[in-house]
Each structure stands twice: as structure tokens, then as C-alpha cells.
Amino acid sequence: MAKPSVEPGAVIDGFTVGECVHRGGMATLWSVTHPELASPLLMKIPRVAEGEDPAAIVSFEMEQMILPRLSGPHVPACFGTGDFARQPYVVIERIPGKTLYSRLGELPLRFEEAAAVAGKIAAALADLHRQNVIHHDIKPSSIMFRPSGEAVLIDFGLSHHNQLPDLLQEEFRLPYGTAPYMAPERLLGVRDDPRSDLFSLGVLLYFFTTGVRPFGESESLRGMRRRLWRDPVPPRKLKPDYPPWLQEIVLRCLEIEPVWRHPTAAQLAFELGHPTQVKLTARSERLKRDPISTVLRRRFNRGLTQPRAPSDMAAHLVSGPIVAVALDVVEGPSALNEALRVTAERILATLPSARLACLNVLKLGRVTIDRTLDEQGNNKHIDRMVMLRHWASPLKLDEHRLTVHVIEAIDPAAAILEFAQINRVDHIVIGARQHSMLRALLGSVSARVAAEAGCTVTVVRPPRLASHQPDQPDALA
Template identity: 30%
Template structure:
């Protein structure tokens, strides 16, 4: 064996997003994003991280829309929806000195297969197809009630877990994309395929929940036949078919498809949203009923198709007839009684391809620069750091002046706006003001704790920039009445000198100068005394001569009774007097002769504070 030099393999540097999410192995790649297995370092759980293409992030409007839609999606918690945990932007310095924004979302990691993979294996049975579509509709029923329209339902956005649970993902992303995309061609480039578009989406019209139901109908069609109802060489060609052509019933596309689901698919694929199912719940009910119902006859199915697609079917016949007439006028030999279908569709394909090429050229080509050579457009630097924005605008030949102001909505150090605004055409050397956020206005907590309530009110009512909130009374055995014990802002205790948002309300906890005592009658005297003394109270004792003492002494009454008393006040406890031994009288303050300790006679011996009769006479305490 020969010795060969070895080189240590260096592990690739870990990528951490927002200081919290570690990006691990690649799971999948799509037209607009890559999906990675990841790990949440804060909560200690495995997640899926979808990192969007950086080209999408160049548009500030998209980033804002994406963040808002991701937040809306994160509020949806349903078993049939992949949970969105978080969304953010990864900020990196680019070679030009600016900052690159890469949006990402953090989702629940689902173990299973994409529905697109399942559909690619073979057409499914009616039961399996209905089960998967029912899961999609269940998710849509929930999201539509929450006011969220998905806009991109397709098998690639549906996961089937290992135990058969259907989970729909990417809620809100399609809207963020479509609201910032100018053309159908551009939108479909981002979303990957137009095969599942509704007609209203293809025409750039406003959409509602019924657009999702149309896309679900396309998914059901594909599960039953192995392909979507409309395919073409370009997104524009497919979009044209969604708008203008009637779909072929699944059983005519794939004879083994379950005939009882033909009317369900045809209804879902109606061009007019008003002719589709009104909501996901109705779609689910119809699908469930169809599994147990009878199949339509060919005449009934034709009648349904005429009802739903009459205009499109007539238009197709008119197009075929027109092309047939044109071919006859140009001397094209006809060898069949009907119109030359192959020739007609070839011509249509040529027209569609031309439209698609034109759309692609419009999207991909740079617009004509009609500006005067000595002018420049103001770049949108909103959200950039002040230094990066200044470098960018200076490099464009503009004079820059930076100023700042507080802002509650824009992070400190980020650009709020420029004057003139983005897109304004200026001469080289023109002046541009950049307004940068100082962050929210802050105020310092004045000296409050330990002072009086009156002094605290005066401090907050002055020029502190703060407001007096609630006054919360609290019994404290040591603090005098009116002493401020604590100050809080939004439930958090604050200290002198601490900075909080200007205008914050400061809640004060103020001593009442009183303490609460309990009813300790029946408790051993010594224990009661300790409890009251722990509250800073003074305890005195009186003897009740009308009862016989127990061992240990027990509190008979207390004054004052249970409730609030002033701090450092006195509590008087009344106990029974001890009995005088050897006397028929229970003892007491007896006057007469006798000596308690020696038995010698004498006068005026009162006994040892014994309770009992007050009778006078001779006697010996020891008998």
C-alpha cells in the first residue's frame, strides 16, 4: 500500500436564517422556490423551509405582500393544511454594496408523497380519487371560511402522508405572486404551470373561492384520466383553452374512468363561476353522493355539457367551419365530409404559439429606454440601510441628503422613503432626500418606586412622555399609605431610567397603609401572637375571669376582628384566666389571707391572676 497525501474534507458552512433556522438537506425544487429540511434552533424541532427565488424578492411590493399572506396562512390550523410556522427574509450583502432580500417560510415537515407523484403512476379508482379530492376540499372549506383563497391548487401543492392524510400547502403564496406579476406569461413562469388555472385567472380577472374549486376539478380530472383536461406547448396556449374550449368528459378521454364522476368534473370545470359549485362543502356533498349514485346517460351528459359549455362548443364549431371554408377557397383538396380537423388545429396551434412567443418576448426583453440620456430614475431603496441606499443613489449620479425621524413601523436604520419617490425621472446631479427611521420614540422611566403616589403622578403628568395608567392598591406591612411599591408597563415591571415606548401607560402599585388580619379565635395564643407580630402588629393580652384556661392558652376573642387594620397597630387577644389550685372557687383575684407558695396565712394575697370568684376570706393556695 502506498502512502498518498490526504486532504481533510471541510464541512460546508451551515446556513442559518434569521439567526434561528438551520438549513439542512434539499427536499425538492420548483419553479419559484427550493424546499429544504431544516431545524428550529429556538424550539428544537425539525421543520421544512421553503426559500423563494431571489429574483422574486427584487420587488418590495412582492416582499410586503408575501409577508402579509404568510402571516394570514400561519393563522390557519387544520389537519388538512400544512402549518406555516413563520416567515421572514434572509438579508445578505451583495457585491454591489446593497442588501439582498431572500424571503422564506418555515412550515410543518410532512413525511409522505406529493399527489403529483401518485397521479403520475396511473389513473386512480373513483374511491381513491374522491378520497384525495375530498381532503383538498376539506382544507379549502376551512380556508375559505377564514377568507383565504389558495389560487394555486395543483397536485404539486398537495401532500399525502404515510398514513393517507391529505395536506394542502402554499396557502397565500400564489396571491403574493399574482398581485405583483404583470402578465399571464410572467405569472405562469413563477407558478410553474397554467394547467390548473381557472378561466378568470387566465384572463387576469379578480378571483374568489370558486377559482379554487375549478382548480380542484382539474386535479380530479387528472387523477381519473392521468392528464389534465387542457395541455399545450406553452402556458398561453393552455390559458387559451381554459378560457375558450370545452373539456372532454373524463370517460371520453380514458374509457376506464368512473362514469358516475363525469358530471361532477364537468360542473367543477364550468367557465362561468356562477355555474360551478358555490362552495367547497357543496362540492364535497356532490362528490360523496356521486359515488353511490347512478351514471348519466350519453344524452344527459351531452345536455349537461351544452348547459355548461354551450358557447364554447358553438365557438369551436364556428372556428372549424371558418377554417374549412378558407381551405376550400384556397383550393385545398378535401378528402372527408367534415372539416379538416388536423389542419384546423394545426393553424390554431400556430396562432397560439405566435401569441406565446410574443408574450415571452415582452416579458424577457428589456423595455425600450425612452429616457433622455442625461436623466436617471430614482431607485426604490425603501427598507434598505441608509448607507446602502446612499451608495446606490450616488452611483446613479444623484446628490443625496440623509435625514431621520422616529417611526413605529419601520425598523431603526432602515429607509422610510425618498423624496422624490421611486421611479421619478431626474437629471443627473439632482437632489434626493433619504428619510431614515430612528426607530420608535422612547421615554425614560422617572423615579417612582419608593416615593409617594402624589410625586409619581406629578412625574408622569409632566414632560416624561408617559401616561399614568392604573393605580393598584396593595396591603404591605412595612410601607406607609401612598407609597409606590412597583411600576409596570404592559405587565412588565420597570425600573428608574429604563426606556419604554413614548406614550406608554405606567401602572403603579401603591401601598394602602393597612394589612389584612385573619380570625384567629380558637388558635393557641402563642401561635396567634407570632402571626400578628409577623405582620408588624403589636399584640396585647387580656384575661377573661369568666372561663377556665386550657393548656395551652387559646384565644377567646380578638380586637379588632378579621379584616384590614392600620399597619403597626395593636391587636388585643382575650384568653381565659388560669384556675387556682385547691379552691372550690376556680381562682381569681381573691383578697384575703393565705400564701400561694408557703401556705402561711396572710392578708391581701390575690393569687396568681387566677380566674374564679372574687370572694373574700382566708385560705391557703396550697390547701
């Protein structure tokens, strides 16, 4: 049986215990050192004394299973775990600084700052979900930031791993979590939908921009169940200067049904990073809560208040990628641009929740002073945005699934690669190099993007019948 306590100076599996840095409701945190590890470390030990909540043990088991399987900058590195037969523990890297909870005294934050913070958290969630994990306890005290700026998610005791047994689901009937941030479907026993984390992030963003939690502080299960049929007060009711684009995002995150929220955390991060491209709906101007007739219809609609069937997390994430089509709308061959549209249409036809980002690079000279207007006096940037939308119009996409981007850059390939990395693009579609002696010697944009991109790349050539025409400039360059 595990020991009820740990003292400074004790040595556990080569880790020397230092001071206790935190005592929580379910575990304690100790600073530790190891002769073979130079980085600062923390040892997390569950509370297992008489009278402690048994859920603390189960949630710690979940954390022990999940943490060693995670990697990347958005989670703490795990350096070891201890067996319950001797001493249960997990050793993780010690992230410098404080959690986001330390900023509660500054609320409400400026809209732009809060959106930037939420965008970093959404990016961290996108990375976590790709690793088959739903956090289920997104709140200020579960979020830290590295000195380099990335959000780090901590405390995985309530998490769900799509490929591991869900001990909390198997052993307890009541939902565990932090009441003000808990998604409605969690109250129905649903733990396998990654959009639950988006709801929690929506609560955090609402709180950080208004200073008020959208569902209050109720801890009773009865009070929490109201969010199955009652929507929050729109932020613009509390703050008249609330940006419509931000209210659109927040209220979409807080939709009762997961299917009405953003399809993925990556798409949410994309919108937070491109506020001028957010498609505004009636949500953005709302000043009142839903009418009582709508509330009653939800209240007595069994479909909204009954448990859902299990979902396929992997299939859900695959169905909602971000697809970027890079094309030259000014000098690109019409046959190639048509081939790019056909390819995009085929990809989107199988992905009903995908987002399409149409991308064009306005190439700048290395030493020349570039003019923003063309020979006719038209703004080049705006003209290209209009042409991108015209190119995409035959696809007949819902507005919230389409964005257009004109990037000014000296190096088109580098600009495309940077856009894909920053915006977590899953698939790039780009035109192939056209026949040209210069391109043969110097390479092409498409070849470099295909070689260096961290995602899937489809290189498109025009149909063979359209290839017998004079040499054209390489698409985008």
C-alpha cells in the same frame, strides 16, 4: 439586501440550517432545527439572485403574509418568518411523505380511489376558504397527506387573501399559475372567486381518472384562453366505463362560468362523499364536446370574455352552506315536523345556493338483533328515505340542492354529530325534546347536539297551539 445563498450549518434567528431538500423555480427548501422545537422543520428561502423572476419575490411576500394567519390540519404550521432586510424565509412544519405528484406514474387511478383523494382535497379547500384564502395553484405537487389521512395544501405564493393586499394583482398584469390547472376567469384577472380552486381540482380529478389533462399541456397564453369558450372532451368518451355520477361532478367543476360550478368546496366534498346522491343531468351522459355553434356563441359573447366585477368572498361562502335537518318521520309529532319544515324554508329562502341534507336516524338496539323489514315486510331504510323526500317536497328545491340520509345507529345524537362533522355541515336544525319524565331525567338528543356540535344549531318547538297533546317520543330517539 438579502444574501444570495444559504449554507448548511448557518444559524438564522435561532434556526440551524441543515441539508437542502429541494430547489424549485422560485424558492429553495432547507431542513432546519431549533432548540425549542422538537418537530421536523423546513425553511423556505426565495431565489433572489441576479436574473431571477421578480414574481418570485412578490409571491414569497404573499406567502409570508398568509402562512402565519392559517391554522388547522390542512395547512403546514408556521413557526417563523424572516425580513427581506436581512434574510427572507418562512419556517414551516415538515410534512412526512411525498406530494401527490409522486403518484403520476400510477395514473389512471381507480375511480373510487381518485374520488376519495379529491374529496379530501375538497375538504382542505373548504377549510382554507373559510380562512379567507384562495389557493390558486391546486395541482399534484401542491398537495400532501398527513399520516392521519387529511390533505395538506402547500405553496401559498400565488394565493389570494380576502383581507390582505393582493400584491400579485397589483404588480403584474399577466396571470401567474400552472397553465393546465388554471381556471378561465384567472385569465381575465379574477383572483377573488374561491370557485377557481374547484376548477383546478376538477382538472386534477379528470387527469387522475383518465390519465389525460382536459386542456392539454399548453403553456401559451393564447392556447390557455381557449378554455374561455371550449369545453373538454367528456371523460366517458375516453373511458366508456366512467361512472355517470363522477362525470357529472368533474364536468360541473370544469364549467367555464364559476356560477355553474359547485357553490362551495364543502358542497363538492359532500357530493364526492355521497356518490349515490349525486343528481345526474345531461352532463353525466355526455359523449361529445359542445357543438361549434355553442363554442362560437361563447367566443364572441363579451360577457364571457371580459373581466368581472370584484366579488365578495365572504358573502359567497355564507350563501352556500350545508344545512342538515334532523327529524323523526315515523314517530315524530306532525306539528313538530311541520315546524321543522317551516324553519328550513325560512333559512333556505335567504340562501339561494344552500344544500339541504334531510337526516333520520334508524335507532338500533344495544343487545337485540334488529330486523331490516317492518311488520308489513317493507324495508325500513328505504321507507324512511321515501318519507324524508315526501317531507321535503313542499320546499320545491332543485334536485341538486337536496339529499336524504338514513343512518343506522345505537346513539342518535352521536350519529348526528358525526354526520355533521364528516360532511362539514354549517347549520343543524333539530326538533326540541317533548315533555316526558324519562327525557327530563336522561336528557335529549337535541340538547346534546346543541351542546356538542361544532356548527350553528337551531332547536325547533312546535307552535304553542299544538303542544296540548299526549306526550310523544323525543324526535330521533
